[in-house]
Amino acid sequence: MQPANNIEDIHIGIGEYKVARSPGRLVTLGLGSCVGVSLWDPLSKIGGLLHVMLPNSRDFTKINKKEKYADLGIPLIVKDMVRQGADRNRLQAKLVGGAQMFTGVDKKQLFNIGERNVEVSRKVLKELSIHIVSEDVGGNKGRTMYLNLATGEVLIKTLGKNLKVI
Incomplete structure (x- = not known):
């Protein structure tokens, strides 16, 4: 997809996040069971996008990249946004992804990673008193x-569906 009106697209990889100020767009590809957590301050026009890969860091003994995990990555991006001038009390969150990518496979076998990514992201945002204004989660298609x-x-491109704005 081409950038709108020559606005720069800033790409975020799996298990990464970026914070930027308008103009521009933050973009992340390949949201299957992963969850994209966008945060935006409407006054400062500072936004952040986190590509959550796993729900809880507690499930692992060695943590080499905090932003991979919902429980560590969300507080990290909030702190970075505030450091760059966003007001924590104005942040608006949107969640995208959390799909069950392996249809026909027993969900318990895969530990419901998509569902758990969504659940933990919601929980952490609630603990931080950040309101989720919209979401497009679940299903079985990548976004x-x-x-x-x-x-x-937030513009969402889902395989086999029309573009959606939330």
Whole structure:
């Protein structure tokens, strides 16, 4: 997808996050069981996008990349956004992804990673008193997510579906 009106697209990889100020768009590809957590401050026009890969760091003994995990990555991106001038009390969150990518496979066998990523992301945001204004989660299709830093709108491209704005 081409950037809208020559606005720069800033790409976020799996288990990464970026924070930026308008103009521009934050983009993450390949949201299957992973969850994209967008945060946006409407006054400062500072936004952040985190590509959550796993729900809980507690499930692992060695943590080499905090932003891979919902429980560590969300507080990390919030802290970074505030450091760059966003107001924590104005942050609006949107969640995208958390799909069950392996249909026909026993969900328990795969530990419901998509569902757990969504659940833990919601829990952490609630603990931080950050309101989730919209979500597009679940299902069994991969998604690409674009956060417009000027408007806070999130454009979602889902395989086999029309574009959706939340």
